[in-house]
Amino acid sequence: MSTLAVSARTPVFRRPTMPTARCLHHMMHSQLTIRGELVAATGLSQPTVTRAVTSLVGAGLIHERPDLVRATGPGRPRIPLEMTPTPWLHIGAAIGADGGTLGVFDTRGRVLRETTFPPYTDTTGTADTAEHLIAGIHRLLSRLAVPVADIGVAVTTPDTGFLGGRLTEEFGCPVTVGDLTASLAAAELLTTGATTDPILIIYLDRGLTLAVADDDGVTAHPVDTDLGPEILARRLIDAGFLPDQKPRGFTGLLPGETPQTPQLRSLLDDRARDLGETVARLTRDTGAGTVVLAGPGFTVDPGGYRELALAVNPNVDKRVAIRIVPDAATLARAVARTVALDRLLSDPVAVHAELIDRNQL
Structure with missing residues (x-):
């Protein structure tokens, strides 16, 4: 396991602001797009979108599809863009007093694997919750060869830092621990x-x-x-x-x-x-x-x-x-997805760079 020190953090939970994040967020909801459509959807200038696309291609998140170019008249052909098959995975968990959801998500936000989770209560304690999470994550990752970019956990009980620290210690990746209600608001x-x-x-x-x-x-x-x-x-x-x-x-x-x-x-x-x-x-x-x-x-x-x-x-x-x-299942999945993708929708290129630093890519 990498010895890179990675600290637990709190989520950003805002609309994507970086050009790369804004372009990627739009592409999550479409199969194919062109640069001009990204300009219109994001309100960014053509040069800014071009630089963002270049960065996202370099990070392995999107690629060009010249095989799908259709002639539309004179001028330079417009090459469609699409998201690549997920180059890494995101783990998300939503834990409430009546139980919750633990899931593996791809970079488009689609759930790949999912399981239910015991309640997060005063009697189970944060330490027990962390160990249950660790065991659940290992089970979900069984025979998945794609690296894990980060882990996000949303809870109804304030965390002192132990939960994020324990998960970081076990998996060596950035861990986001956030409030469940805030995560649901971010999903909306x-x-x-x-x-x-x-x-x-x-x-x-x-x-x-x-x-x-x-x-x-x-x-x-x-x-x-x-x-x-x-x-x-x-x-x-x-x-x-x-x-x-x-x-x-x-x-x-x-x-x-x-x-x-x-x-x-x-x-x-x-x-x-x-x-x-x-x-x-x-x-x-x-x-x-x-x-x-x-x-x-x-x-x-x-x-x-x-x-x-x-x-x-x-x-x-x-x-x-x-x-x-x-x-309740739909709600928990939305929360888990949002807290899992928080870093990706803040700075997707930084996620790629961090994985390289950990020798995961």
Whole structure:
């Protein structure tokens, strides 16, 4: 293993700004393109795009396809460009209180291999989580001969540096450790065009955290609220729906009986209204134009969506687009992909140079 010292780092989480990154980001979403299309898509000058393309070709990320040139009239033929088969891999993990996802991604952001992951809780501890991650990464990389460029991990619990340091020690590559809510906001930011209205992510897991994304990047912080799983569990215990024990997360809190009793339905509707009022307040306070509600706190009770909507809709501007992400697997994959590709979408040529320094290319 290389002896190159590589430190764990926090993610950048903003739209690509370097010309190479902006061109590569556009090419991730298209099969073939030409330099003129990159000029139009990125707003960069023709010489700047030409230099960026040359750098990306040199880094092995894209190549020319002269075999696909079509005659369009007089003048120099326009040679199509496409991304190369991935020259290296990116590892990404998203870990919440109810479990998460660990995946291997190519340079286009496509998932190559994926597995689920145990919850990241106070009882498992950061050290145990790191060892589970290490074992999982080794399993996913079995019989894959392509080098690993970097590892990204998004967690709901603040990391002291041990997690990133342990992964760096094991794999000898750069490690990004970021906040899960911020990672989800970054995923949303990278799939939207420039906007003057912030994007608000409200994530409810152990507690409620929010992240605001705009053209300047992503900021995230927790919100002081009683909407977490412990308060819901206490209300269910007091009402006789749960035994007197402390659950760790939202999963398993609600009984599986159908239909729900009027008493339980009333308790859950009260909670949904409280949640809706909080969403409406945070939307107004941040001036968001897009709001994404995610995490098990929003999906634990699908029957409460109507009450949540009744609390939100009259109290926010009708132009605000609000949606819930009900599929935990889709959410976890988006987070893992974003934190895994953070370095690539910041400075793709530097990723290539670092791999050369490690004698991986």
